[in-house]
Amino acid sequence: MLLPSEGMLSATVVLVMYGDYQCQESADVYRLLKVIGRQLSISLGEDYLCFIFRHFPQIQIHFQALHAAEAAAVQGQFWQIHDILFIHQQQLADGYLVEYANDLGLDISQFLQDMCKHVHLERINQDIESGTRSGVTATPALFINGIRYSDRWNLKELIAAIVTASH
Template structure:
C-alpha cells in the first residue's frame, strides 16, 4: 500500500451530501471514487463490503464510514450513474448501487428499468429523471471533486482524507482485502 505523492489529499471533505454507509464521525472514513462499468471498481467495492462487515463485528458499527462518489467515463457510462441518482431520490441508492455493480454487463436501458421496477421505484418518475438528466450536476460535482483530488482513474480510495493506491509491484495493480484492511488500520494509528 502506498501514498499517492501527487495530490494525495481529498479536496472535498465528506459531507451529508455524499452517499454514506455509516456515520461521518466514524474513526475511519473511506471515500471511493468509482465507475459502475469498471470491473476493478466493482471488485474493490465487494472487498470493502467484506471488510465493513468484519470491522462492524470486531470494532463496532461506528468504526468505518464508507462513501461512494461517481467518477465515470461519462462519455461511455453516463446512464448508470444517473440511474443510481434517480434511485437515490426515491430512497434506493444503495440497492441500485448493488445492482449496477452486480450486473455490469447488462446495463442497458431495459435492465435499468427492470432493476428500478424490482426495487419498487416509481418507474415513470425514474425514467423522466434519467431522460431529463436531472442529476447530472450531482454527478459532475463528484467528478470535479475527484479531479481536484488528483483522481484520473477508478477505483480511487481515500482513507481519512489521504489517497491510497496499490503499489506498482502488485500483479495487474489489483487491490486485496489485506491491502485495504492494512490501509484502514494504518489510518487509525
C-alpha cells in the same frame, strides 16, 4: 442531495471511493470493501467505518456509465441499485435500468422522467470535479481519511491501511 454513504460521517475512518459502474476493477474493489466493512464493524463497532461512494464515470470508454450513475441516484434506493449495477455491469442499457428500478419497486414514471431530464447530472458532475481536484484520473480510486490509497487491492493490505489510518 446527501452523499451516498454507509455509516456515520463522524466515524473513526472514512473511506471515499470514486467508481464507475462499467469498470470491473471498481466492482471488485467495492465487493472487497463491503467484506472489510462487515469484518471491521463486527470487530471494532459500527461507528468505526464510514463508506462514501462518488461517481467517476469514464464515459470515454464506458458509454453507459453515466446513465447508470444517474439511475443510482434516484428515489432513496441508492445502495440497493448501486449493488445491482455492479453485479450486472454488462447490462446497463436503459431497458435494463428500468427493469432494475422496477424490481426495487421504484416509481417507474418518475424514474424515467428523472433520467430523461438528467436530474442528477449536477450531483454526478460534482463528484467528477471533486475527484479531478483530488488527482483522480481513473477508477477505482480510494481515499482513507483523506489520503489516497495506492497499495495493492487485497484484503490484508487494505485492512492494514484502514487500521493504520485510525491511529
